[in-house]
Amino acid sequence: MPPPRPTLVARLRGAWRTLVAEVAKFGTVGAVAFVLDTTLYNLLVFGLPGLVEGPMAGSPLLGKVVSTSVATLFSWTGNRWWTFRRRRSEAMGRELVLFLFFNAVGLGIALACLAFSRYVLGLDSQLADNVAANGIGLALGTLFRFWAYRTFVFREELAEEEREARRAAAQGLSARVR
Incomplete structure (x- = not known):
């Protein structure tokens, strides 16, 4: 049994x-x-x-x-x-390329925050630059990178608990629909 x-x-x-x-x-x-x-x-x-x-x-x-x-x-x-x-997967090269790509996007998010602060809001002090790029930009970029790494880079071997949770949730939904 x-x-x-x-x-x-x-x-x-x-x-x-x-x-x-x-x-x-x-x-x-x-x-x-x-x-x-x-x-x-x-x-x-x-x-x-x-x-x-x-x-x-x-x-x-x-x-x-x-x-x-x-x-x-x-x-x-x-x-x-x-x-x-x-x-992680066995394809380290693929993971590294995706990792570098998503890091570049995260850097772009920080640069966009800095550009918005400087060129749209007109804030150009050292404090404003640090808040925009290393505060807000870093926080938004970090959230993006965590999601991207988890979703696209390190996705090959999902934890067994997560697979089971998804299966159970899907079975629960189909049972309710009937």
Whole structure:
């Protein structure tokens, strides 16, 4: 005799716990990537004040490209092997390309917020730029990236609880329709 199947509520609870765990891990990886990006950029461009000049002091845009690239690769690694480890596929190249694409879209969201603040609202102070790009833009971009990573990048091996919850919900709907 097969073991009893979990109830719909138990399966939904399992799916909820999976989502909460993924959000927490995603936030942790993102926070470390943010610190890595910011620290590396400042070291590359500004160096250690009073001790050594940054190797990219004359190239702040290139410094930002390098620091963001390192942080993005760290983020992909952390999300692939920790946050979404139950969802990753064997196609690492595909995942990486999608990950980089969705990171570029997330960057575009932050740039759009900055452009709106500067060119539509006319706010051009350092505080306004940081609120628009690193506050609002970062928050909206992060929400987008979490959804995109979960939906398109790390989607191959869905957690068993989620598959069961979807099946149970579909069966519940069809039973109600009859």
